[in-house]
Amino acid sequence: MKVLVTGGAGYVGGVSVDALLAAGHEVVVLDDLSTGHAAIVHPAARLVVGTYADETATRELLKSEGVDAILHCAARSLVGESMANPAKYYRENVVGGVALLEAARAAGVLRVVFSSSASTYGVPDETPITEQAPLRPINPYGESKRAFEGALRWYGVAYGLRSVILRYFNVAGATDRLGEVHRPETHLIPNALIAASGGRALTLFGEDYPTPDGTPIRDYIHVADLADAHVAALVATDSADARTGPVGGGPTEPVIANLGTSTGFSVKDVLREAEAVVGRPIPHTVGPRRAGDPPVLVASNGRAREVFGWAAGRSTLAEMIGSAWAWRRAHPEGYGD
Ligand SMILES: NC(=O)c1ccc[n+]([C@@H]2O[C@H](COP(=O)([O-])OP(=O)(O)OC[C@H]3O[C@@H](n4cnc5c(N)ncnc54)[C@H](O)[C@@H]3O)[C@@H](O)[C@H]2O)c1
Known part of the structure; x- marks a missing residue:
């Protein structure tokens, strides 16, 4: 399978690209390098520098590369910044995310795995938190993740988009090749x-x-374990795979899983x-x-x-x-x- 990884020059995306390549898949990375590092991208993957929010360019990229599925890791992801500047989070994570989905729909790529977050839950009533817990984010970052999850759901109803939503807890650790460098570092x-x-x-x-x-x-989760889950989730979005297909004669629903x-x-x-x-x-x-x-x-x-x-x-x-x-x-x- 050929996968477009948005944010593949970032921490989680970069380790996921390596895992996809190791599993025998082909990878194109779309990253604007705003918080990522070109050196993260494995030489066997093609790096395209640009934003997923550019619908036309993303559509053309998906078509020209013959992409089968998208791993959407790119995002703005600083909680404090989101409190100070909510528009940035709505504009990039939500409006930009919808541009990516429109590009995918126009290019006929109806398979998406999404980097969501435990921040969608806000302050939980119970722990451990199950995927059925109510989503009550307490900052615009978490709200933007919740909103994009909603978009995935409605694209499933409208267009049969198959999606997997992975809600990460606290990602940690390094592989031999890749470690965590965020500026500012908040972890x-x-x-x-x-x-x-x-x-x-x-x-x-x-x-x-x-x-x-x-x-x-x-709850801390090793980035290499996270990457393994992404490979499995992308495989599950195949059109012949019952796990992400229409549910009981109804519409296609996102598969939602916590990763911790x-x-x-x-x-x-x-x-x-x-x-x-x-x-x-x-x-x-x-x-x-x-x-x-x-x-x-x-x-x-x-x-x-x-x-x-x-x-x-x-x-x-x-x-x-x-x-x-x-x-x-x-x-x-x-x-x-
Ligand atoms: N690291 C964690 O603990 C954690 C926890 C929960 C969820 N997440 C989510 O996982 C994802 C990856 O996080 P990370 O820690 O690897 O962050 P990161 O900042 O290292 O990686 C994000 C990458 O996306 C790129 N990017 C940002 N906006 C872009 C745009 N408009 N177009 C193209 N590329 C763009 C950045 O340049 C960067 O390479 C994010 O969606 C984040 O919200 C991370």
Whole structure:
């Protein structure tokens, strides 16, 4: 199969491109390099620099490349920025996303796998969170993911689009080739490793949560496990595959699956494990809580197992932090850009 990966020069997209190539598929990457790095893109994939929001150019690309399916990883994805500038999130993630879907429809590409997020759930009533939990995002980022999920659903009803919505929890870790470099970096593990390398001290946002050690609990998922799930999900969108086809004589419905390990680790657990991995104390301070940080976010991951036969194979913090640290030590300049 030939796959267009939007955001394939980013962290999740880049590792997914590698996994697709390793599984024998062909890949074209569409990335505007706004937060990505050209060096991430595997040499066996073609990189086209541009935005998926350009409907005409995307349609022509899909047609000229003979693309079979789309993995839509590209997005604006900073929660704080989305609170300060909601229009950017609606314009790019929602309006731009619809331009991508229109391009896909015009090119006859009716297979999409989408990088969604646990942020669509907001503050859950229960944990572990199942895919049936109500979607009540508490920031424009999560809202934009929820809105695009809705668009996928209605494209299924109107045009028979087959889609898989993957709601990631906290992505972590590295492969031998690719690690996490975001600017600004807002994720806990890379920030702990930056502090361990002599960069700015780590800030723990609140230690007065109703959790055993007072810090928020999150579900971490290794980026390589995530990539495996993407390959399985793309395969499942084949027109002959019953998993993504019309449901009970009705319309085509998106298949929705959480991607997490179903195990929660607190911020202090992560800090302790990071200190064990690097072999020294990590400078840190404790600040106030961040608005909108729920105490506990842990996925129920039974659906991904049931539909795709997927299981997280690298589910310990030691594997996630250890691989991230190994990559950082081997690439002290990141991607050199
Ligand atoms: N990293 C996480 O913990 C996490 C958790 C949940 C969901 N997600 C979602 O996963 C996806 C990938 O996240 P990531 O951490 O790899 O981010 P990233 O910033 O590393 O990658 C995003 C890529 O998309 C590209 N891009 C952005 N806008 C574009 C546009 N209009 N056209 C073409 N390319 C564009 C960027 O240049 C970048 O290469 C995002 O959709 C994000 O919302 C990530």
